[in-house]
Amino acid sequence: MSQAIFHPSLYDRNTYHPSYWAAHTDLPSVGPLPGDTEVEVAIIGGGYTGLSCALHLQRDHGIASLVLEAGAIGWGASGRNAGFNTLPACKLSALEVFQRWPESEARAFFASQREGQALVYELAEQEGFDLHACGAGIYQVAHSRGALADLEEEGHWLRKAGIPCERLSREAFAEVGHAGPDQFGALYMHEGGGINPLALTAGLAQAARRHGAQLYSHSPMQHWHKQAGWHVLHTPHGRVRARQVVLATNGYRDSQEPPSLAQRVLPAISNILVSAPLSEAQWQAIGLSTLSPMSDTRMLVTYYRRLPDNRLLLGARSDTWGDPRLDARLQQLLLHLLAKKFPEAGAIPIDYFWRGLVSLTRKRVPSWGRVPDDPSVLFNLGCFGSGVNSMPWLGRTLARALAGYPLNAREDCAVYRELPGRLPRSPWLQRSGLQLAYLHYGLQDRLA
Numbered sequence: 147m148s149q150a151i152f153h154p155s156l157y158d159r160n161t162y163h164p165s166y167w168a169a170h171t172d173l174p175s176v177g178p179l180p181g182d183t184e185v186e187v188a189i190i191g192g193g194y195t196g197l198s199c200a201l202h203l204q205r206d207h208g209i210a211s212l213v214l215e216a217g218a219i220g221w222g223a224s225g226r227n228a229g230f231n232t233l234p235a236c237k238l239s240a241l242e243v244f245q246r247w248p249e250s251e252a253r254a255f256f257a258s259q260r261e262g263q264a265l266v267y268e269l270a271e272q273e274g275f276d277l278h279a280c281g282a283g284i285y286q287v288a289h290s291r292g293a294l295a296d297l298e299e300e301g302h303w304l305r306k307a308g309i310p311c312e313r314l315s316r317e318a319f320a321e322v323g324h325a326g327p328d329q330f331g332a333l334y335m336h337e338g339g340g341i342n343p344l345a346l347t348a349g350l351a352q353a354a355r356r357h358g359a360q361l362y363s364h365s366p367m368q369h370w371h372k373q374a375g376w377h378v379l380h381t382p383h384g385r386v387r388a389r390q391v392v393l394a395t396n397g398y399r400d401s402q403e404p405p406s407l408a409q410r411v412l413p414a415i416s417n418i419l420v421s422a423p424l425s426e427a428q429w430q431a432i433g434l435s436t437l438s439p440m441s442d443t444r445m446l447v448t449y450y451r452r453l454p455d456n457r458l459l460l461g462a463r464s465d466t467w468g469d470p471r472l473d474a475r476l477q478q479l480l481l482h483l484l485a486k487k488f489p490e491a492g493a494i495p496i497d498y499f500w501r502g503l504v505s506l507t508r509k510r511v512p513s514w515g516r517v518p519d520d521p522s523v524l525f526n527l528g529c530f531g532s533g534v535n536s537m538p539w540l541g542r543t544l545a546r547a548l549a550g551y552p553l554n555a556r557e558d559c560a561v562y563r564e565l566p567g568r569l570p571r572s573p574w575l576q577r578s579g580l581q582l583a584y585l586h587y588g589l590q591d592r593l594a
């Protein structure tokens with residue numbers, strides 16, 4: 147059993163997140179599992195991973211699949227993120243990836259990340275849904291001179307790995323991005339861009355269902371045991387018997403999981419605010435003539451983008467508990483970050499504020515595989531706030547592995563293979579570790 151480590155409100159599946167996306171996106175109507183049933187593959191978690199896995203199992207391999215989601219579809223991170231279709235999903239620099247793994251494996255990892263970024267657009271095209279895609283490429287904005295030098299090196303290794311990108315001077319970035327005291331130039335990655343993340347979730351759900359997958363919302367897996375070679379998953383109104391199980395719960399790990407996966411993921415809270423639509427005069431003061439998303443180079447990253455309806459979205463790490471009574475204070479913190487980036491912007495009215503869990507690991511890159519003590523259970527975990535490109539792709543990879551399809555070098559890449567190291571069992575120690583890491587990274591950001 148994994149435990150919820152934050153305030154219970156972060157795990158309340160009865161309440162949908164009050165996000166800008168939820169207010170602007172139609173979701174398919176999906177009900178709870180009504181009784182007992184049997185299926186080849188049961189998937190726990192109705193986000194990008196689970197839905198993409200179900201879609202690919204049904205569509206590409208003709209394998210029957212069923213998704214159990216504890217909340218509504220898109221309740222987790224997949225419905226409430228910032229919609230950056232960016233890469234790579236890791237907290238290591240590109241150089242560190244090349245140092246830690248053989249060059250061929252490092253290259254395969256970056257190629258898979260690029261393939262994942264493209265897969266998002268391909269799926270929307272193939273399955274006929276609208277991502278509300280905007281912007282051309284992604285910017286990483288240097289928050290200091292030293293950070294710009296690091297970006298130069300990052301760009302070198304990313305290009306070596308086949309990711310098209312270029313370094314922009316402070317003046318060149320100010321043309322499309324913004325000026326101000328918090329930018330010293332940027333790395334422009336030519337591919338990817340902004341999407342509506344909940345539209346991707348809804349599109350995957352509709353496509354999976356059209357191809358025959360069964361989807362059930364408000365159906366938490368409450369208990370899981372094995373009987374005569376079958377997995378039996380208990381939900382409030384019915385049980386699922388399945389030959390194979392996919393655990394696609396990512397940062398929302400507050401229920402039973404195989405012992406070998408326990409304490410491998412450290413969730414962290416990230417907060418987002420979205421402004422009211424801003425006037426042209428305010429946009430002139432802010433900058434951002436592009437709709438491409440951007441994030442700064444801090445370890446405690448701030449990410450931001452101009453939305454197509456002229457609102458500003460900005461997000462950053464939160465506190466380490468998540469009590470909603472602190473919402474006003476945390477909103478103020480985000481407004482403070484905003485004022486630091488855009489000192490000329492003046493008062494910015496806020497329409498939406500919400501939070502969600504990203505998933506971190508000690509390994510600092512995502513993992514997928516078969517559970518060591520039961521190969522009929524597959525999992526993925528840990529994408530460091532970069533799941534738009536990586537989780538639909540990992541969902542497809544899980545589907546191929548389940549179907550016994552021969553995996554290519556990117557899918558079979560060693561970078562994804564090993565499990566991350568264990569964390570302390572105690573939620574208090576996990577939160578304390580996170581606090582210490584935030585102090586350490588905050589200092590590092592100031593010195594960089």
Ligand SMILES: Cc1cc2nc3c(=O)[nH]c(=O)nc-3n(C[C@H](O)[C@H](O)[C@H](O)COP(=O)(O)OP(=O)(O)OC[C@H]3O[C@@H](n4cnc5c(N)ncnc54)[C@H](O)[C@@H]3O)c2cc1C
Binds near residue numbers: 501
């Ligand atoms: C605030 C925020 C901003 C982010 N911004 C970006 C971004 O701009 N770009 C980007 O690439 N990534 C971003 N991410 C990360 C990205 O959203 C995630 O990596 C991705 O959505 C994970 O997808 P998933 O399907 O693996 O997990 P999730 O979407 O989190 O889905 C897991 C689901 O499992 C369900 N679940 C858990 N236990 C059970 C159970 N026992 N029974 C049934 N269901 C269960 C949960 O309810 C949850 O809905 C952000 C994340 C957050 C929180």
